Amino acid sequence: MPTEPENAQDPSHPAAAGFGRRGALLAAGAALAAGLGAAADDLARKELTGRHHPTPAAPPAEAAAPFHGPRQAGVTAPQQPATQLLAFDLPQTSAAADRQTLRTVLDALTRTLAAAASDAPSDARLQSLGTTRLTSLVGVGPGLATRLGLDVPAALADLPTFPGDRLDPARSGGDLLLQLCAADRWTLTVVAELVATAAGSAGATPRWSQSGFLPVTTPGTTPRNLFGFKDGTSNPAPAEDEQFVWGPPGAHHDGTVLVYRRIRMDVAGFAGLPADQRERTIGRRQGDGVPLTGTAEHDDPDIYAKNPDGSYVIPANAHVRLTSPRLDGGTRMLRRGYSYDDAPTDRGLLFCAFMRDPAQFTRVQNRLATRDALTPYLQHQASAVAYVLPGCAPGGSLGERLWT
Amino acid sequence: MPTEPENAQDPSHPAAAGFGRRGALLAAGAALAAGLGAAADDLARKELTGRHHPTPAAPPAEAAAPFHGPRQAGVTAPQQPATQLLAFDLPQTSAAADRQTLRTVLDALTRTLAAAASDAPSDARLQSLGTTRLTSLVGVGPGLATRLGLDVPAALADLPTFPGDRLDPARSGGDLLLQLCAADRWTLTVVAELVATAAGSAGATPRWSQSGFLPVTTPGTTPRNLFGFKDGTSNPAPAEDEQFVWGPPGAHHDGTVLVYRRIRMDVAGFAGLPADQRERTIGRRQGDGVPLTGTAEHDDPDIYAKNPDGSYVIPANAHVRLTSPRLDGGTRMLRRGYSYDDAPTDRGLLFCAFMRDPAQFTRVQNRLATRDALTPYLQHQASAVAYVLPGCAPGGSLGERLWT
Structure with missing residues (x-):
């Protein structure tokens, strides 16, 4: 479980808002792997089903911030598009x-x-x-x-x-x-x-x-x-x-x-x-x-x-x-x-x-x-x-x- | 025009960390090149430069479609957000x-x-x-x-x-x-x-x-x-x-x-x-x-x-x-x-x-x-x-x- 319980309980710690650093790294790694496989995946689907598959962009790399916590997530969570x-x-x-x-x-x-x-x-x-x-x-x-x-x-x-x-x-x-x-x-x-x-x-x-x-x-x-x-x-x-x-x-x-x-x-x-x-x-x-x-x-x-x-x-x-x-x-x-x-x-x-x-x-x-x-x-x-x-x-x- | 003396001490002046910041950027670049991912880059910058870096989502995985060609790209290129x-x-x-x-x-x-x-x-x-x-x-x-x-x-x-x-x-x-x-x-x-x-x-x-x-x-x-x-x-x-x-x-x-x-x-x-x-x-x-x-x-x-x-x-x-x-x-x-x-x-x-x-x-x-x-x-x-x-x-x- 890639969390940092001590930091997460301490509201004065920068990680308190729920961004376990190891969690972020793991999520980024998974997203990277997903990104590398995306084109092949898309191609495979097209070939198998024979239909256009409109293809929005890949999902962002960071893990989602939890709603609950001592502070609201919208203040310091990474900015989104x-x-x-x-x-x-x-x-x-x-x-x-x-x-x-x-x-x-x-x-x-x-x-x-x-x-x-x-x-x-x-x-x-x-x-x-x-x-x-x-x-x-x-x-x-x-x-x-x-x-x-x-x-x-x-x-x-x-x-x-x-x-x-x-x-x-x-x-x-x-x-x-x-x-x-x-x-x-x-x-x-x-x-x-x-x-x-x-x-x-x-x-x-x-x-x-x-x-x-x-x-x-x-x-x-x-x-x-x-x-x-x-x-x-x-x-x-x-x-x-x-x-x-x-x-x-x-x-x-x-x-x-x-x-x-x-x-x-x-x-x-x-x-x-x-x-x-x-x-x-x-x-x-x-x-x-x-x-x-x-x-x-x-x-x-x-x-x-x-x-x-x-x-x-x-x-x-x-x-x-x-x-x-x-x-x-x-x-x-x-x-x-x-x-x-x-x-x-x-x-x-x-x-x-x-x-x-x-x-x-x-x-x-x-x-x-x-x-x-x-x-x-x-x-x-x-x-x-x-x-x-x-x-x-x-x-x-x-x-x-x-x-x- | 500012009235502060030119030698005013700035409590947040990072002069001593200046070399370290350049080192951090180099390290971040190396991490990126090594494929460790964007979150590692972000983490390195945050830890070593000590500044918030607002973080929009990762760029999409697909390559861009070229403008020139027999048909305009906007008809069949993958849909974007x-x-x-x-x-x-x-x-x-x-x-x-x-x-x-x-x-x-x-x-x-x-x-x-x-x-x-x-x-x-x-x-x-x-x-x-x-x-x-x-x-x-x-x-x-x-x-x-x-x-x-x-x-x-x-x-x-x-x-x-x-x-x-x-x-x-x-x-x-x-x-x-x-x-x-x-x-x-x-x-x-x-x-x-x-x-x-x-x-x-x-x-x-x-x-x-x-x-x-x-x-x-x-x-x-x-x-x-x-x-x-x-x-x-x-x-x-x-x-x-x-x-x-x-x-x-x-x-x-x-x-x-x-x-x-x-x-x-x-x-x-x-x-x-x-x-x-x-x-x-x-x-x-x-x-x-x-x-x-x-x-x-x-x-x-x-x-x-x-x-x-x-x-x-x-x-x-x-x-x-x-x-x-x-x-x-x-x-x-x-x-x-x-x-x-x-x-x-x-x-x-x-x-x-x-x-x-x-x-x-x-x-x-x-x-x-x-x-x-x-x-x-x-x-x-x-x-x-x-x-x-x-x-x-x-x-x-x-x-x-x-x-x-």
Whole structure:
């Protein structure tokens, strides 16, 4: 049994979310063998049955993350090619009645998500996939927390308005925020329907929904946004998650705060810039993600390095300068962005970042909104903040510690 | 401009680990070369560089299909998880001028698609993928063919209106129809932008665009639609393609006709039926796709088999009966459908089928529209037909044989 029971019981260990390393290696090896045999297998089937067999791509290499555990899997599980965010609102009657509704909704969501992520999902469509590879997270918004007097981190609050914001309320906020991730959009479409049915039956109302995606690339590489640049290089180290991502020891230790921004990007406009100007705008090389002051992608950008003429190598308005952890005492947020494409003129980034204190995002965004060289190519169109609840054990329910 | 002193100590500065990181990259590369797999690479990077590396799924196993050849790759290449359909219109001035515009547009599309599908795409964003695995096809609509007197199959014609059709003209038809397929939506978003730019510069106007997807499953298996049933089981055998899919010997031998229908599905409604009723509606078992009269998925459904009480085993209004090739003298169409999910209440199937003569689709759809037990759960919302052009050699252009 390729598990690491001691680590898995220790929520401060990076493996706590359920990614036994040996398990991952075994799964990768099996997938590799399957991949090598796939073409021969396909050929054999074609010859034997004499029919076209439409052939989707091979399944991904990683093992699925379990639903149950001290922390929800959707925060640190490896990113997958497809995501769907779903927001719901709860009725506003009396605090006592609404607290009961919230309990009922969270129970229903817990059952639905646990079943969908299990090796034996109850839905016939999901059964056909073998494993759904679903990871998910459920969070509560600051408005609901205040209304119902929930035990959430004191730092949980709506974001301020930033210069240039063009937020659509119908795509923003919400009492409950879910993020689903899987290997493909098909799975998410089915699970999103199950989630909507479960939440609706329990009394919640859909508020907005947003799908996103990543390029399928070699595992271990940083995914790219639609500008073609790597996005997420300077995330915290797993050991730093305890300090920057997860709550302090206490009731919120296994929770975190998700900041979501739907950012429309002028993809064609940015692509029309000369290559060197694109790279000076970001502060990294496009091809390999290396900072303009470095030699490897994960070199820290040296925002103080100067050219012989005295100018900064990484320009004063470059994106990596303004987002540099050096300007925030070394604090890092865990960015897990996805691209979206809702129409030929509506493409961009679903910025999703996890942090202990959303004030960190506010500091960075205040710098970006006024000085970032990328700003002419970006428009923030939606925003949400949520306290991502601690996980739960089998038989338990998400949100067990919300009630003071 | 940062106000921190230039010698500010950065607690996360990894200078001491710099050499180790390069060593880690070398070690990771060696591990990859030794075939130990991507997870080992990822693990090595995580442990030695101390940074989160978001990890999308592994790349698919099959080799990419080349763009150039006698036939366009998008017709019979293995289906991939992501598709995008794009329709364009051409100006209507004089036949001579419009023919020149069409030539210019087809030249531009050929260059753009060939470059995007090559091992060395010119776009910096696509370069980062290594290979895009793009497959594509370009077709011309019946209206354009008539207007410009193009040499297309005589059978190319708009479809008639079927009972129950609720077609949106803004999502239907078009002078030019493209289908792009790739391993992920990210690639398609980038390529669709390149295509739109190229077509627009040459004089075409975007008409509609539609994205779709398949579940990522084991290669060689038939993909499922959002009802959870396998879709495409009874496609022609590759040897039958010459008879049913590709044109007869002559000018159109390397072309085919694409019939596209955007079919909204009442996914939740159908899922709410009892399992046996779902299977009698389709005529196949949901889990394995086996016809109700058979023991293996690829058994031909026996539409004449009866129960002891005299009723048909496959009911009279079952979907597989009404689509049975036995009712069309054995003729089969090559179905390559994709699911779509444009909103929680707008999900369904992008029916895409290739055939020599679109009258075949008309015959089948006339049966389905009036008698299919699935009809209450379906609504046809868009429609298009296109002559999929023969392929072209390197240096050539799609549509070389359109000019009579």
